[in-house]
Amino acid sequence: MNNMRGMPGGPGSMGGWSTLRALNNEKKLEGRKVDWKVTGRVMRFAYPYRRDIVIFLIAVVISAVLGVATPVLAGDVVNEITRGGPEAARTVVWIAVAIAGIALADALLSLGQRWYSARVGESIILDLRTRVFDHVQRQPLAFFTRTQTGALVSRLNNDVIGAQQAFTSTLSGVVSNAIQLALTAGVMFTLSWQITLLSLVMLPLFILPARRVGRRLAEITRESYELSASMQATMVERFGVAGALLVKLFGSPADEARKFETKARRVRDIGIRQAIYSRTFFVAMLLVASLAQALTYGLGGWLAVTGAVSAGTVVTLALLLTRLYGPLTALSNVRVDVMSALVSFERVFEVLDLRPAIEERPGAVEITGARVVFDDVTFRYPTAAETSLASLEDVTVLDRAATEPVLHDLSFTVEPGTMVALVGPSGAGKSTTAMLLSRVYDVTSGAITIGGTDVRDARLTSLRDTVGVVTQDAHLFHETIAENLRYARPGATDGELWAALSAAQVADVVRELPDGLETVVGERGYRFSGGEKQRIAIARLLLKAPSVVILDEATAHLDSESEAAVQAALTAALTGRTALVIAHRLSTIRAADQILVMSHGRIVERGTHESLLAANGLYADLYRTQFATAG
Template sequence: MSTDLTSEGGTKTAPKRKPRQLSRIARLFTPYRGRLALMLLIIAITSAFTAVSPFLLQRILDEAIPDGNVKLLTWLTAATIAVTLAGAVGGVLQNWIANIVGQRVMHDLRVSVYGHLSRQSLAFFTRTRTGEVQSRINNDIGGVDSVVTNTVGNIVGDGTTLIAAVAAMLLLDWRLALMCLATIPFFIWIARSVGKQRRALRARRQEQLADVTSLIEESMSVSGILLGKTLGRGPAQVERFTSESNRLADLEVNAQLAGRWRFASIQVFFGVIPALVYFAAGLGSASGSTLVSLGTLVAFTTVQVRMFRPLMSLMGVGVQLQTSLALFGRIFGYLDLPVDITEKPEPKTLTGVRGEVRFEDVGFSYAENARTLREVDLTVPPGTTMALVGATGSGKTTLGYLVARLYDATEGRVAIDGVDVRDLSFASLADTVGVVSQETHLFHASIAENLRFAKPEATDGELEAAARAARIHDHIASLPEGYDTIVGERGYRFSGGEKQRLAIARMILRNPPVLVLDEATSALDNRTEQEVQAALDALSSGRTTIAIAHRLSTIRDADQIVVLDKGVVAERGTHDELVALGGRYADLLAQDAIEEWADEAAVTR
């Protein structure tokens, strides 16, 4: 199912939001008003030339041919050809400018959505499917491409052509013009009703497309494929995808066919009306009263056909615009999401960082009436290590992430060198606090590019020094392509320990004075854990370190160990002090020893 970010394009909310959406869509084009003005000028000139063509035809049929005036015929024919060429050139220029403007607007939309989402807190991404985010950026924005690119040009061009055609028809014969124009309100009503129907279908279609995108992202990733194959769920996943794809296909068919019969009726009318004009003129001629001349009649029907083409186009644009409001609603829904972690207007910058971290009466809640942390008062002196231990769900990771401001404390404050982290600029905080977690993320790029993500200007020598400190250089050097080796998506070409050491090398390059280690060795075997722990020790040397520990053997030498129990500090002291206390830490230590013994026994068997 899709997220709770429902589309603004729903049928019930559309009447209230439509004017606001249209004004927001119009503002997207404001930066390009100069180019749009040039395009409008070209459209006006082209439409003026096009409006002249029927009158040239009228004179050819009523004067030049009957009188045998070759000179006049030559000039009128040449003028007709010139007008046609001018219209073709104007059309090319119009489409060129429209596409440039449209693609710039599309670029602005994509960047705006991506930039806004990048400012969201970690909490947003933990509750939102990755596929849903991808669908908004790719499918929704991609879905409005034709509207953004062609709408302005089509509305102005077709509107100008329509006005010119109506004026020409009235000048040629006002009686026949009124007969034709009387049908237009009926056509507009049909277009509006079809647009509403397609808009609702488009909203449902985009939600289903987001579901399909999420399913692909989840099941076709390396992790998803591994899970499906090892649990024998591959056929079931294919069946699930087939079902979701069938629903999408049905919605696509319904969206494409919605209103087709009504539009077909309009096309029938457009074909019938010229015949009725000829019939009316023929009746007048049969009764002995000439309603119009032959040249006027041919010119009128020519203009009439030219009027119907832009009219149909405008109705199509209207339907497309109404349909696209569902997509714009989803796009604007993301742009309107509040950013819960923001930078102050005049943020502070830390200089000469000592690295003291203080938690002052800190409380935190993910939701109302569900406090994860309560009344936490702790101090981590500069250059020392504080280990956080406790049962799963005790609040260890949350407390560590408050230092990096991945979340904001809902009570009290977290301070570095006496400055509230909420008062710091994002850049200063990122330079000050580094995080290494057990979920190592590596890009599908070379080892060097992954390392330089932390420090783009790093030299090859700095990369090698960081890799040596992280105990990973020898392994990299043994690879055929060395630091140019492609790591594969999410680093699946490397073992867990190798990925962790690459992450550590990356953090060594970053060189932050404060470090948060989030259970960085919990998923590793004992031997690999020892190798990674040696790299972590090198990384932690001389830094203020907050180590969130799963295996207590890794934090015995910490300057202080804090035991959290249901979000409250239950115990605090050194390893020896807490063992002597015989409380919660001693229980965790005994449990940890049993787990390690079980792991070793399993390996021995």
């Protein structure tokens, strides 16, 4: 039985694992056919590494040949020992040297195979991941609001790795097993067709039970994945800053520990069952191979005693037998291996085939000027079918029904250097209007121009440089203050960073930190208060130095002291710039050159603070309600 361990294709090698994996996947891949379009795209990803793949396959072929040579030489050793005499002794020594040389060559080839396999596999992973990451970054905001983050990350991890196995495990396995099977079977038939046929007759005794065990193991494995995912989701939610704070404020650590222990125990129990079934598979493989070896020694020994074959031939056949079952089983499941890899590629290509909603038009131009004009703008949010994938939302079919417009016939102008404020009840369409200006979405009808250039005709880099945004929930990456600031201008010097922080009224806060600009802000900037985060975000905006600024309720959730500091920073940010300000607190936009009052996606009033109060309309109602509440 020990002879099976470590043999190519045996349970002690990667071939055994590949066989088990194929059996696990077989049920869910039944009925699938090879999509040659997908195969063609796969080949294009492999083409840059064709030289490495060829060298890798040559090494695999040579290694397979050497694997068959060793049993033949071992049989020759036995024959020489049986013959006896000084000449036989010298021959045995030379054969032993040859076996040692083959072992050394095989070891070096194994290292070479692994190096080229890793080089090709990891390079393909790099190409796929960078392509998918870049493509996802170009998707509209609606894509991210609908998509399950975990499902998307899985495409970058699990599916990409599954795809690259097509060029490492699957490709090498097919070539190696096919050559090894052909050479092994050919040599065995040459030595004794009787023993070879007997060995092949026993093959169904292994494959049929193994398939049944494999299907049951597949069910257990899928259940294990689901339980592990549930346990991991619990950890992610509780280990995040917001989740940890919620547990401390409303929950009980002891209760949370008990809930987690319950899930962890289920993972443990399914893991034990999985281990037992896995071991059953390998024991069955070892048992059938051992029985076949016993028959080989029995029939071969009888043939040797009768003089039909030599003792060395019996030994060679027994050793070759250990190299027969693994390749046969692996090749019987090669279609499943190929389909598994292609399914992973399909899932990756599914993301890559999503067309970005916002693309730069041919002949796009630079924006010059800062005059903003909304000309009869109507907008509806894109449907799920236009922006997402069913598999990333965990639904069967995406909704294709057209949504109702959320903005209707908006027309207004923001002159250079002036401030226009958008006010209105929640859901009036204020933030959506701002997103259209920065081209997070494209208008359904009408046009938006900056300096006379339709934003859809502008270069995307020019638009990003022209329009700067500060939202009510300023997002900071889990990096240093300097890295967060340089996100706006990568080449900014430390002096420029400090100047921006000073203008944003937050330099003193940063100077008091032990690491200053190199302070890591924490997840979502939790190291800082809301007002401090907003001022750092404003400093980032000042570094960008846009000519058009959007403030989306930048002080909505701040206390009075923080609001005063942020307002001082905003004064610096707005000086000399065209500003579109979305205001929750009406006291912050009294000095606006024009106030647009929105309701249900329409502009229902417009004017200055004083004129709107005098009109005694919706703005006056909002103002009285807000200040009555404040009083």
